[in-house]
Amino acid sequence: MMAIGVWSATAMIATVVLTSTAGEVLTAAAMKQVGDLDEIRARSGMKGAIKAVITCPLFFAGVGFLAAAFFALLFALNHLNLSLVAPASASLTLVTNAIAGKIFLKENVDRRRWAAALLVCVGVYLLAH
Amino acid sequence: MAHHKLSARQYLILGLVAVCAPLGDTCLSRGMTQVPDVTLASPGSLIAAVFTPWIAAGIALLIGFFASYLTALSWADLTFVLPATAFGNVIVALLSRFWLHESISLERWAGIALITLGVGFVAQGPSLTERPASPAKEPERQDPDIKEPPTKRPDVKEPPQEDPDVVEPDVKEPGIREPEPKEIAAR
Numbered sequence: 001m002m003a004i005g006v007w008s009a010t011a012m013i014a015t016v017v018l019t020s021t022a023g024e025v026l027t028a029a030a031m032k033q034v035g036d037l038d039e040i041r042a043r044s045g046m047k048g049a050i051k052a053v054i055t056c057p058l059f060f061a062g063v064g065f066l067a068a069a070f071f072a073l074l075f076a077l078n079h080l081n082l083s084l085v086a087p088a089s090a091s092l093t094l095v096t097n098a099i100a101g102k103i104f105l106k107e108n109v110d111r112r113r114w115a116a117a118l119l120v121c122v123g124v125y126l127l128a129h
Numbered sequence: 130m131a132h133h134k135l136s137a138r139q140y141l142i143l144g145l146v147a148v149c150a151p152l153g154d155t156c157l158s159r160g161m162t163q164v165p166d167v168t169l170a171s172p173g174s175l176i177a178a179v180f181t182p183w184i185a186a187g188i189a190l191l192i193g194f195f196a197s198y199l200t201a202l203s204w205a206d207l208t209f210v211l212p213a214t215a216f217g218n219v220i221v222a223l224l225s226r227f228w229l230h231e232s233i234s235l236e237r238w239a240g241i242a243l244i245t246l247g248v249g250f251v252a253q254g255p256s257l258t259e260r261p262a263s264p265a266k267e268p269e270r271q272d273p274d275i276k277e278p279p280t281k282r283p284d285v286k287e288p289p290q291e292d293p294d295v296v297e298p299d300v301k302e303p304g305i306r307e308p309e310p311k312e313i314a315a316r
């Protein structure tokens with residue numbers, strides 16, 4: 001399985017991490033634009049909630065990137081060991097998302113959240129390794 | 130609305146996010162190992178892989194994950210939801226330990242401890258970044274506790290309004306009459 005060079009393995013994992021980060025940031029921005037889904041559903045039912053989500057263009061941008069990330073992950077899983085791809089992409093995504101959330105979503109990433117992102121990042125790596 | 134405290138329902142949604150994601154991924158990885166090598170030259174084999182049972186089950190779980198994930202993101206920050214829901218990995222590891230009787234290495238126990246610690250950190254903080262409320266988005270809310278001033282009831286007669294400015298005409302009281310001149314003379 002590991003007949004693949006370090007660089008192509010890195011490129012595959014980087015593709016998964018970057019596309020999923022882009023997808024998650026765009027999706028999060030879309031959902032903030034849509035507003036509290038529980039409230040929307042209480043007001044106008046499940047149909048109203050679905051309509052609110054699928055009429056948001058940012059949502060499709062996010063889903064597009066998430067789909068790309070999904071297929072990139074399937075592709076990588078087919079060429080690399082699960083014990084490398086899953087922990088590496090899951091844990092790196094946590095850190096890139098904390099950075100992207102601070103820069104693009106202007107979220108309040110305080111010391112507590114940095115600590116959480118790093119601890120969970122290492123933890124996920126150890127657990128999935 | 131208080132953003133710091135999550136309701137039981139919101140914890141349930143975070144729980145669904147946490148559990149569906151790793152279970153779905155497990156199904157996917159199990160399915161992908163049974164599929165012949167996928168290369169860029171044969172993208173059709175990737176589409177065919179979607180319809181094998183394990184991958185289909187994984188996709189169904191991930192759809193459930195995605196619906197709850199979107200709901201969670203609608204009321205919480207991305208940097209809150211992601212670490213908090215990573216706890217699902219711990220749940221799955223513990224399930225495989227006590228349900229499937231798989232052994233957990235020291236390394237994995239360390240991972241479980243770190244994730245739990247990280248989730249504890251993030252869960253103590255606010256779930257949503259406070260922003261100044263934009264007046265366009267916040268609807269004018271009618272507070273049910275504040276009542277309109279009571280309207281006049283038609284069945285209750287208002288007391289006649291006394292106007293202090295109106296000068297009363299100098300009327301003599303009808304019960305007391307002025308003495309007649311002959312009465313005065315008789316005294």
